[in-house]
Amino acid sequence: MTTTPHSVGSEQSLRIASELMKKHDIRHLPVLHEGKLAGIITDRDVKLALGIQGVDPDETKVDQIATEDPYLTAPGTPADEVVIYMAEQLVGIFTSTDALRVLGEVLHQRH
Numbered sequence: 001m002t003t004t005p006h007s008v009g010s011e012q013s014l015r016i017a018s019e020l021m022k023k024h025d026i027r028h029l030p031v032l033h034e035g036k037l038a039g040i041i042t043d044r045d046v047k048l049a050l051g052i053q054g055v056d057p058d059e060t061k062v063d064q065i066a067t068e069d070p071y072l073t074a075p076g077t078p079a080d081e082v083v084i085y086m087a088e089q090l091v092g093i094f095t096s097t098d099a100l101r102v103l104g105e106v107l108h109q110r111h
Contacts, residue, residue, distance in 0.1 A: 002097075002098075003075065005026075005028075005029070005030055006020055006024050006026060006029060007029055007030040007031070007032050008020055008029045008030075008031055008032070008041065008062050009031075009032055009033070009062070010031050010032065010033040010038050010039070010061065010062055010063035010066070011033075011061055011062070011063065012061065012062050013057060013058050013059065013060065013061060013062070014046055014049060014050065014055075014057045014058075014060045014061075014062065014065070015057040015058050016062075017029055017041055017046055017062050018043075018046050018050075018057065021043050021046070026043075027042055027043040027044075027095070028040060028041070028042050028043075028095070029041050029042075029062075030070075031062050031063060031066040033063070037070070037072070038063065038066070038068065039063065039066035039067050039068045039069070039070060040066060040067050040070045041062055041065060041066045041067070042067075045065050045066070045067070046065070048065075049064075049065045071085065071086075073085075079102045082094065
């Protein structure tokens with residue numbers, strides 16, 4: 001799990017979100033509204049939105065395309081619980097980086 005993720009304000013433009021993702025080499029951004037989590041936006045969301053004719057990256061706001069109410073879990077939640085929930089609900093972000101971290105932890109515990 002990324003414990004200090006970059007985020008974007010809900011009223012920011014798609015251009016700003018896209019630039020943040022490129023600058024930090026990330027594919028997911030939590031969307032904050034008044035300092036509270038309001039959703040999440042992915043690089044795929046941005047690409048799809050910008051592929052629609054007439055979408056202006058400077059005028060379209062992040063909250064217009066963000067996924068609302070993402071699944072939240074505590075930092076100490078075991079990975080198996082998260083994976084089972086995701087499989088049941090078909091929601092969540094568990095990236096390849098997260099999977100590699102879990103694998104690394106498992107391998108480390110074996111040695």
